[in-house]
Amino acid sequence: MVWLTLASSLAILSSHRLIAALLLLVSIGLAFFAHIINWQVILLLTFIVIIGGIHFYFKHNLILKISSEIMLIGCAVGLFIHLFPGFNNTKYLDKVIVGPQSSPFSMYFNFDKALIPFILLACLPTLFSSRPTKTATWRQWGLLVIAVPILLLVAAFAGGLGFELHFPTWLPAFILCNLFFVSLAEEALFRGYLQQRLTLWLGSPYLALILSALLFGGLHFAGGPLLILFATLSGVIYGLAWMWSGKLWLAVSFHFGLNLVHLLFFTYPVKMFIG
Template sequence: MSLLECLVWVVLTFALFWLPVDKKTSFLSFAFSCVGFVYFGVIDIYGVGVLVCFGVLMLLYARFRFFLIEVLLVVGCAGLFFHYLMGFHNPKVLSNVLLSPQSATYTLYFNFDKAFIPFVLIVLLPTLFATKDSYTREISLPQGLFLVCSLFSLLLIATLLGILEFEFHIPSWIFVFVWANLFFVSFVEEALFRGYFQQRLSGWVGEYPALILASLIFASYHLKLSYLLAIFAFFAGLLYGLAWLWSGRVWISTLFHFGLNLTHLIFFTYPYYKP
């Protein structure tokens, strides 16, 4: 990846980071990044068509607030999340790297299609990143300690089950991992599963049933890897959901999500144990 293409990804990263603060500046930065991605081939002519369709639906929803349009946009977000929509060519920045002899090989992409999801969801739900009462919510010290200890306990349980093994390593590509995992994985997934699904479901079925349902949806995404990892993801999702529920802010649950992933990378076999 050239320096100029890296700068385009920096612009997209800024747009994601600034989206909870100033939507106009963020959307403008996103538009500039799209021009760069078209130039570098990350978005082709079909991808431009997909973005235009999303843009039309987003404008219609902002004007009319029809539930059917929201359903179409959420289905579209699912297509983006699973990379089902054509026209996007996410660059591979790490290819089959082996962190240790006991780890499975690992491949990392910078995913433009997934990074687009929060820009869609913020139109559907203005409180996506911070609930209306988030200024009255605050994670207490006991709650914070509970979340940290529980997340680390999950990694220990995964080790006992043979999914992971203890191994300390700081790979040379850790900066790339931090960049991609924080913004294009943890932040995007928290915006989708906690900011949107859990918040929407809370208004329909109540806070704690919504917590369980959002965690089940999150776990189902990991079924393609294994049932054990899906169960692990369910309990991790419960903890991320509690972080969101207690704070009312997606960035808080994002930091817990990213913290677990980074701890996993540094102290355990990554992405999983493969003797």
């Protein structure tokens, strides 16, 4: 119930913000009584609300606006890297092996990462929808769609993945978790906020695209150089989807689509090496 309520609030955040906020409050209450979060998180959320209020009501004061936004972004990044105590994120899968060639895989429902879009929306009202910084032809869009399976095929031929069909019983849970608590959270941070802000600051949408993709790839350092490379290339795909449309949900769709194709048709998360 906690996760369905939280996912519902995220699903309508771009169009019905008041209802989304009410659903978020309900999910926070449910999570507290289910011991998914504790009083430390309540204090953190109270602090975030206060800073968000300062950012909104004193937006004409440049010093307060900038300083409050920096604090909000610091909170968002802290939630992204699971820095703050008090979150007992639900481990839904514990070292399952989806196929004979796949390595063990664990999946968490992360309450902390799910809060990121709410914080970033307070910083940047155009998080979900902004004016496209570049236009693209239908042919370019077609190539971008094709780039998703091509990237996975290249990863397979490079040896990082293998070909393997899956249809696990926990697929609905994966869809819910990956769409709302992984893809949306990551795209909100790297494309909706970072790439959009860099585009405004640098005046170059392509430089903003490359920098955000490099940072996105760099945060996958734990998986080694090959994963960093492919995460960076996938970041370029997601960044182009955002740049050409101005729609965060479209970038999320590309991100989630790649993850879903990966799970269904390739070793997940990577190919198991037996030596």
